[in-house]
Amino acid sequence: MxxxxxxxxxxxxxxxxxxxxxxxxxxxxxxxxxxxxxxxxxxxxxxxxxxxxxxxxxxxxxxxxxxxxxxxxxxxxxxxxxxxxxxxxxxxxxxxxxxxxxxxxxxxxxxxxxxxxxxxxxxxxxxxxxxxxxxxxxxxxxxxxxxxxxxxxxxxxxxxxxxxxxxxxxxxxxxxxxxxxxxxxxxxxxxxxxxxxxxxxxxxxxxxxxxxxxxxxxxxxxxxxxxxxxxxxxxxxxxxxxxxxxxxxEMEKPLISGIAFSRDEAKLMILGVPDKPGVAYQILGPISDANIEIDMIIQNQGIDGTTDFTFTIARGDLPVALDLLKSTANKLGAREVLSDDTIVKISMVGVGMKSHSGIASQMFKTLADNDINIQMIGTTEIKISVVIDEQYLELAVQSLHEAFELDK
CATH class of the missing domain: 3.40.1160.10 (Acetylglutamate kinase-like)
Structure with missing residues (x-):
């Protein structure tokens, strides 16, 4: 019983x-x-x-x-x-x-x-x-x-x-x-x-x-x-x-358990920011203070003493976040602020990633074979996430599902 x-x-x-x-x-x-x-x-x-x-x-x-x-x-x-x-x-x-x-x-x-x-x-x-x-x-x-x-x-x-x-x-x-x-x-x-x-x-x-x-x-x-x-x-x-x-x-069998995706994504970019300590906080602090959750973050260091900063948020938060970022850009003397609300995030999840290599490369190859450009990449121990153009969502998910034989 x-x-x-x-x-x-x-x-x-x-x-x-x-x-x-x-x-x-x-x-x-x-x-x-x-x-x-x-x-x-x-x-x-x-x-x-x-x-x-x-x-x-x-x-x-x-x-x-x-x-x-x-x-x-x-x-x-x-x-x-x-x-x-x-x-x-x-x-x-x-x-x-x-x-x-x-x-x-x-x-x-x-x-x-x-x-x-x-x-x-x-x-x-x-x-x-x-x-x-x-x-x-x-x-x-x-x-x-x-x-x-x-x-x-x-x-x-x-x-x-x-x-x-x-x-x-x-x-x-x-x-x-x-x-x-x-x-x-x-x-x-x-x-x-x-x-x-x-x-x-x-x-x-x-x-x-x-x-x-x-x-x-x-x-x-x-x-x-x-x-x-x-x-x-x-x-x-x-x-x-x-x-x-x-x-x-049983734990040895599936490298990937599933593919999740989110259409509720937007990307913000602030370009030509002075590359100095504390700049990340100056950029993201006002966004967080507005109770806007930040997801993926990429910072690229330039050779001219500036840096480019890119991050993703929920699509519905874009108008408020964009205004805040433009204000920050003026204070920092940044070169440009860009935004994009036509992106999606696709993630492959599986505990098998902990003990197997090559999953990321296979994922990237599958997307490349389908002429799908990767804009951002994020990883954890059991997850690989990529940001792509939303028009390729179905093609990407279907291709990855087939490539990793999840239909088997």
């Missing part, structure tokens, strides 16, 4: 038929002798509906009251799912975040979980019940209701699994696992049977939207095995776990 925490998102519980489908899935695990805790989101569209109602009343609703309002969405779902299980003959009980309680800090709309009291849940599990918990929400020490921000239900599920020392945390979505790349770009993309936390964190940060980074970070910190599955079809999904949990022979 295993203790399993399952999470179902908004599309999985989007209507009564789908809620009953979820109940059937949960029932199968109970029939197999497992204890099950279920975390659920609000029904798809409900959070948007509630938000729109709030904005009809207040242009800028108070965050505390928005948390009180939005958490009602999950409260509806937990009650309906519990009823569906009960109707099928499976004892079930629902809890909101504050009833568990899931204790958080007091940052409304993006609270962080600090502690989960597991006594009540264990008490119900020991009575043979399925425990259905509202995702995305918690309670402050003062008793105020909070929400956890984007990806909050995933985080709730992983936190519950950690607190309960569960055998596995299963995240049910509208896809059946993690793929070698986006199947919409490469139809031959394959579902991965397993992937490490480290690889999943890289892929999530680079544009893969299967899981929120926050939930993967939580799972990695507490070593909670995660499995991504489809709520609409059967299958084994993708297991995400620590590198140590893989067998050695």
């Amino acid at each position: 295993a203790l399993i925490v399952q999470k179902y998102g908004g599309t999985s519980v989007g209507n009564i038929e789908r809620i009953q489908n979820v109940a059937n899935k949960v029932a199968k695990f109970v029939d197999d002798g497992h204890q099950v805790v279920v975390a659920v989101s609000a029904m798809s569209g409900e959070t948007n509906r509630l938000t729109a109602m709030a904005h009809e009343i207040q242009a800028r609703p108070i965050k505390r009251e928005m948390d009180v309002l939005l958490t009602t969405g999950e409260q509806v779902t937990i009650a309906l799912l519990s009823m569906a299980l009960q109707e099928k003959g499976y004892p079930a009980i629902s809890y909101t975040g504050w009833q568990v309680p899931i204790k958080t800090d007091a940052v409304h709309s993006k609270a962080r979980i600090e502690e989960i009291d597991s006594e009540k849940i264990f008490g119900q599990l020991n009575q043979g019940k399925v425990v259905v918990v509202a995702g995305f929400q918690g309670v402050t020490p003062d008793g105020d209701i909070t929400t956890l921000g984007r990806g909050g239900s995933d985080t709730t599920a992983v936190a519950l699994a950690a607190a309960l020392n569960a055998d596995e945390c299963q995240i049910y979505t509208d896809v059946d696992g993690v793929y070698t790349t986006d199947p919409r770009v490469v139809p031959q993309a394959k579902r991965l049977d397993h992937i490490t936390f480290e690889e999943m964190l890289e892929m999530a940060s680079l544009g893969a939207k299967v899981l929120q980074i926050r939930s993967v970070e939580f799972a990695s910190k507490y070593n909670v095995p995660l499995r991504v599955l489809s709520s609409l079809q059967d299958g084994g999904g993708t297991l995400i776990t620590s590198e140590e949990n893989f067998k050695e022979n």
